[in-house]
Every structure is written in C-alpha cells, then in structure tokens.
Amino acid sequence: MSRYEPVDSPDETTVFPYHDLTPPEPGDAYEAREIVRRYLPRTPLVRSEALSAETGADVYFKREDTLPTGAFKVRGGVTLGHRLPEEFREAGLIAASTGNHGQSVAYAGREFGVPVTIAVPADPNPEKVAAMERFGAEVVATGADYDEAREWAEGRAAEDGLRYVHSANEPDLVAGVATAGLEVLEALPAVDRVVCPVGGGSGAAGYCLTTGAIGGAEVIGVQSAAADATYRAYHEGHLDPAESATTEAEGISSRVPFALTVGVLRDRLDDLITVPEEAIWDGVRDVLAAERILIEGASASAVAAVRSMDDVAGETVVVPVTGRNLSTEKLRRAVAPP
C-alpha cells in the first residue's frame, strides 16, 4: 500500500497511512516537552485581575498569545516538524487552515527547511495569510469554508505525495500542544479547573493529558453554540458532521468532529459546554478594555464560559489565551458601539 493513498478514516476527514490514531498518553507530553523547549519560549501564567474580581475565582491566563505565531498551535508544529521522517522533507507539508494551524505548520517548515503549502477558505483572515506567507508558506485560497479547503488539501497530498498535516488526527500535534499544560503544572500546581476553547479539540485534549490527568484539575471545553460539532460528538458519541458552522470565531469553526481528539475528550474531558456567539465578542471587547490583551474570538469563548459559571468562586481557574490573531476588521467590530 502506498504511503500517499488515503485509508479509511473513522471520521469524515481523510487520513493517510502515516496518520497514527492511537491516543497520546501523558508521557507523550513529557517527550514533546524536550522538543518544544528547544524551539519555543515558555509562556507566562498571569493572574487576570478583572476576571478574578468579576467571578470571585483566582483566574489565570496562560499567555499562549506570546508565542512567535501568536497562538498555541505552534507547539504542535515544531514537535511534528522535529520528528518528520526524511522521506517527507523534500516533498514538503500541506495543511488546510483558517490561520493558526497554517501558521504553526509554516513556522515549522521554516524552522526545519521544509516546503509548506496551506489551503485557506475564501475570505480568510488577511493578517493570518500575511503571517503564513512571511514564514515562507505558499497560501492557496480555495473552497467556501474550512472543510472545503481541507478536502482540496487532502486531494493534493494524495496526488503529489505531500505529508498532509491534519489539524487534529496527529498525535505529535496533541502531544506538542499538551506541553502548555505541563508548564501550567510547574507554575501553579493546585489548579481546580481549566476552561479551554474547543475547535477540533487538540488544545483541550492536551490539557486533559497534563493539567487534568497529572494535576487532577477538572478540564472543561467550550464551543460556540454556532459551531458545535465537537460538542455533539462528545455528548452523543458519534463523529457525524454538523450541518453548518457559522461562528465568526474562525479558530473554532470546524463542521466535522475528528476521531483522535474526540476519543481523548470522551475519555478524559470533564465537560464540554457551549456559549452564545454574542458572549464571545463581549469577551474580546472586555478583555481588551480591562486587561489590554488582544484575544481572538476562539480564545474569548473560554472567557465567556468562565463568566457564565455560577460555581467558580474560590477556585483556581486557568484560561488559556489561545491566540491573538484577531483580524483588524473583527477587532473594529468588537469595539464599535452597538
């Protein structure tokens, strides 16, 4: 069987023989830590005075926005790039992304000297596209939404023998992003709860394997009510695509749940909840106003969730600031008076 012919996938996406769907274990995060610390700085864990005052909890932001790509995913990108088998280095990597996964893969491509192609949907976040190109990737706008761009990239991978970097069915990405949870454990051993945005679920899976499984924290995932495919997969126990994903927070707007991450979440995540789309944009505006931190809608879903919880007073809560790459246009809309 060729390495470049798709094989049956338990979900609606395409996987290739080199995609190992064995769920990562906590030990894999420690191994990834040895890689990640060579390429990326440890990110700060900083108390949010405004959210703590508002909720009565001790709320800490894990500042993943301070990474060089401005989002947590690059931890996974460098882990995968470091381990990339020789056979793929010349042909290169291909991925579909609304932006931050693409920046992560593009960053890894530059770091390890591997060519990178990223498929983005029509009407992409222009600042994210510019960043991917700055990291040296070829960016191709194709398809009406993320899932159409994904199908195009999967086809190209099969035709041209490229290494398709799935946004979730990649143990190296999950283990890599899980290193954020290990850093949280080192900085703050007694965390009661981690509240993490969920798109494909790699970030939340990483916290489950570390702050959750090792540190004993409760890990709660959050989706927008306007893009709840993973929420349904988690609660209903299937991998059926949702009919639509209409959130404006492109970092969490996947329509299709993914086998590897949903498996980890069903095993280890304590709960997955949704927040209304409007609460996300209130979160962007208020975190900017009160903390002077620019966060993406995807990241603000977790802020909205913490604000909606009536049982967090007295707890120590960690909210990962998963990304800062909000488009200028969405920033304008978020701060404009209604």
Ligand SMILES: *Cc1c(COP(=O)(O)O)cnc(C)c1O
């Ligand atoms: C990708 C992304 C998420 C969601 O992460 P998943 O691992 O897909 O669940 C959240 N926030 C930002 C900023 C992202 O880029």
